[in-house]
Amino acid sequence: MIREDKFLISRKPFGIDLSTVKMEATERDGIYWLKGHCQAVWYRRKDGVTRACIGGLSLWAQWRREAPDLSSPQAMLGNDLDSRYGGDTAGRWDGTGYWGSEIPDVQEQHLAILRPMLDSYPSLPEGYDGWWTFQTRN
Incomplete structure (x- = not known):
């Protein structure tokens, strides 16, 4: 992953709870495989509506x-990781409706x-990096 100082929603950035970053490496014949996860928040826009999201992020890399x-x-995040599927959304707030847990x-x-996050777009909530x-980067 790459850490950027400037927020650009088009780059699909994540705010990471660094205390939840977990990763393990497996080595076989000089080749490394990484597997991990963390908790994250992010913004996404669909049909002109900005949404604040919270959930988990799978982190992995192969053939290193x-x-x-x-x-x-x-x-750990600075390794050349992949997460082509994005975050696993556990909750989402669009300013009028919540989608997520029924608990x-x-x-x-x-x-x-999520409410204060969306209200202060594009800021990150406290505790997220x-x-x-x-x-x-291009």
């Missing part, structure tokens, strides 16, 4: 010839983050 740096959450306590937790993207 260099030993990965797993010394810190930022180092009231989880809804309240999500909305406590960003902006991280899987898209390469």
Whole structure:
């Protein structure tokens, strides 16, 4: 992933909860495989409506010839990772409706983050680091 200082929704950036970044590396015959996950927030726009999202992000890489740096959450994210499928949305708020968990306590937790997040677009909620993207720089 690449950490960018400037928010551009077109680059599909994520705000990462660094305390949740977990990654393991497996080596076989000098080839490394990475697998991990973290919790994240992000904005997406569809049909002209901006949505604040929260959920999990799968992190992985295959066929790496260099030993990965797993010394810190930022180092783990700095490896050449893939997540072509994007985040696994657990909750989404568009300013009028919530989509996500049917458990009231989880809804309240999500909305406590997503409502102020959308109100202060494109800011990140406290506790999240960003902006991280899987898209390469041009």
